[in-house]
Amino acid sequence: MPFPYPYSRIAQAMRPSPIRELFALTQRPGMISFAGGLPDPAIFPVERFADCADALRKWGSTALQYGASEGYRPLIDWLAERMSRQLRTPTAAAQLIVGSGSQQLLDMLARLLLDPGDVVLVESPTYPGALHTLRNAGARFMLVPSDRDGVVVELLPEMVDRCRRETGRPPKLFYTVVNFSNPSGATLSLSRRQSLAAMLPELGVPVLEDDPYGELRWEGEPLPSLYSLAGGAGVVYASSFSKILAPGARVAWAVGEAPLIRRMVLAKQGIDLCTSMVAQVLVAEYCNRGHLDAHLGAIRRHYAVKAAAMSAALQTSLSGLATWENPQGGFFFWLHLPGRDAQQIFHRAIEAKVAFLPGAAFYPHAGETLGPCDDGRERLRLCFTFAQPAKIDEGCRRLAAVLAATEPPPPGDRRDDPRVRS
Amino acid sequence: MPFPYPYSRIAQAMRPSPIRELFALTQRPGMISFAGGLPDPAIFPVERFADCADALRKWGSTALQYGASEGYRPLIDWLAERMSRQLRTPTAAAQLIVGSGSQQLLDMLARLLLDPGDVVLVESPTYPGALHTLRNAGARFMLVPSDRDGVVVELLPEMVDRCRRETGRPPKLFYTVVNFSNPSGATLSLSRRQSLAAMLPELGVPVLEDDPYGELRWEGEPLPSLYSLAGGAGVVYASSFSKILAPGARVAWAVGEAPLIRRMVLAKQGIDLCTSMVAQVLVAEYCNRGHLDAHLGAIRRHYAVKAAAMSAALQTSLSGLATWENPQGGFFFWLHLPGRDAQQIFHRAIEAKVAFLPGAAFYPHAGETLGPCDDGRERLRLCFTFAQPAKIDEGCRRLAAVLAATEPPPPGDRRDDPRVRS
Secondary structure (H helix, E strand, C coil): CCCCCCCCHHHHHCCCCHHHHHHHHHCCCCCEECCCCCCCHHHCCHHHHHHCCHHHHHCHHHHCCCCCCCCCHHHHHHHHHHHHHHCCCCCCHHHEEEECCHHHHHHHHHHHHCCCCCEEEEEECCCHHHHHHHHHCCCEEEEEEEECCEECHHHHHHHHHHHHHHHCCCCCEEEECCCCCCCCCCCCCHHHHHHHHHHHHHHCCCEEEECCCCCCECCCCCCCCHHHHCCCCCEEEEEECCCCCCHHHCCEEEECCHHHHHHHHHHHHHHCCCCCHHHHHHHHHHHHCCHHHHHHHHHHHHHHHHHHHHHHHHHHHHECCEECCCCCECCEEEEECCCCCHHHHHHHHHHCCEECEEHHHHCCCCCCECCCCCCCCCEEEEECCCCCHHHHHHHHHHHHHHHHHCCCCCHHHCCCCCCCCC | CCCCCCCCHHHHHCCCCHHHHHHHHHCCCCCEECCCCCCCHHHCCHHHHHHCCHHHHHCHHHHCCCCCCCCCHHHHHHHHHHHHHHCCCCCCHHHEEEECCHHHHHHHHHHHHCCCCCEEEEEECCCHHHHHHHHHCCCEEEEEEEECCEECHHHHHHHHHHHHHHHCCCCCEEEECCCCCCCCCCCCCHHHHHHHHHHHHHHCCCEEEECCCCCCECCCCCCCCHHHHCCCCCEEEEEECCCCCCHHHCCEEEECCHHHHHHHHHHHHHHCCCCCHHHHHHHHHHHHCCHHHHHHHHHHHHHHHHHHHHHHHHHHHHECCEECCCCCECCEEEEECCCCCHHHHHHHHHHCCEECEEHHHHCCCCCCECCCCCCCCCEEEEECCCCCHHHHHHHHHHHHHHHHHCCCCCHHHCCCCCCCCC
């Protein structure tokens, strides 16, 4: 009999991610998978990155030793320069922290800001990994509706008021991916960024502007960050090397006000002392050799081709069965299938050897939300970055065949969904 | 004015580590530092580790991609084989998890087991990093006294009873370093290990057997782990590559019962998705090339020489002023200076350009404990691994000169210490 471990309240509520179970199904032989949000390993700069191991030799006594909790100084300096330019705001080293992936940066922020039961605003739909992290800090959720221009920021003041009225406390954080959001692919429009920046002091809710995909724009003009528009006040900007270099490095960074960053550093001392110095030294060397910017163009072109392949394949195979927006960057297509149940389609699709993620993955569970909830029943996410273009076409054909063979239920037959509550 | 971030109760209670402030002082030019618990970079296998970057080339699409939250499979397999042998218990992959340093493994366990206000048993004195991590999970502490044979395990049943009586709940975890503890250098005796293993089912308190130093024994016979003696029930065994290869890799592992490890994997998904694959691939390659065992002998000999140098230097310079045990492994000497105040001596020592850590660092703060507390006033820790042997001798001479110039207070003059409570 296993030892009766005395699990905490939060641990008792932890459930294995349904997404992980779905992923296991997507690993079957012959499967064309649009499920995982993985970069294409074909575009990893393997040789140039491995060559940077010279730096492990050169700086061995630093790379192999414990490092500063805030990050490896040459990497911090490189980021400070880059962020000053990109965020159009002077960024000092004291405003930067390196984390083991942006997942860890969110985790740190959640632990610094949330007491169990506190409310977090998340865009609807949102990144499932963020829900998992926030849940483990005891969060409840309020869903901020979004459309093709990103979250409907005009709704925020009333939502914050409602949270105060019903819980006696304001939301403690607003988590949002402003560029090419996961899963919707939507980018927050300039006018909404400006509105949000203007209302932040009044709202009093700090924002985590998570931006893993901002550099992956192959069409249209980059928009100023919320961080820049707000002059840095109340906004933590986070980004990562995961989508522009290698997720396996687990190196990401956050920019914020120095007092907050100091607290994050303090939290990190207890979390893992420091981010892998080996990984940081390799990444810093890669950046300082100028490889990152040289490679970014190749990544953008690579994904633009794949996105075009999926756009064409969807047009050919799924017109009339689904609707979607063509993304200008990022990793995802977000499909709406009116009258369909994506979870049901998922299982038939797996049999037909094509995989995606059903919409339900991108919303909190029933009972976790304050205010309206959603179930994503008619939605699914397709990731176009991982599969090769010929497979993208074939995968969309398989999906269309599954949809054609699946009668949508007559309008009167849809059972009430207990998860849709207001 | 910075944005008014709504910090959580735990974050509000977080304080910058006094140790960090002390460390800043130890960085001055000309300082001989026995303060930090750092491996000697002179013994880092820089060339052989950097050569392993071949593996980044060979396994690039794995090393640079997201990995499994439980760890890189070839590393898990290597660890399973080694742990089966070392723990004398068959160890399956499902009983292993790789973490970003054993600090993270403790953090995960604390988050899985503790609700805010729960009590953790820690040996007295104990590793300050563990106090920081546990504090951030809302822990209070009960201090288990220790002597030259490690913690006095006979006291545990009464302590657990007291915790139940006074808080209505048992302690949720017992954190202990059984080999060459930090800071005391003490190793738990075989008979105490056997007693502890035998009483665990009755106690009902899980144990984290943290073992970063076990491989660093240059004298005497290794003792069976508590994990082995308990047949794995209720014990999580954790160890790390930090002291036997490189702390900068941030790669450590835990062995435990499969259901608990599954929960840790689930928690890790929300914490950082996975440990740096780049670091894991390099470490796995290093181990699979057989470098680890080949190098361990060199590390042991290297540190044995340094420990002997410090033992001789202490004997020459500090006989009659302090008492200590000579360690058979690990990183530390733990000095008792009867009638002295180590904090006061610290500041004079810094002026004399020799640094150590005052004993207070190794005990919880006032108000954090249930039951007796301690302040470590007459204690200090010397780390012998970092400084070179000639510096060790000179450092001990400087310390002796400081002590000789500092009159111990007359016995009647010691002010009552408000932190010593029962």
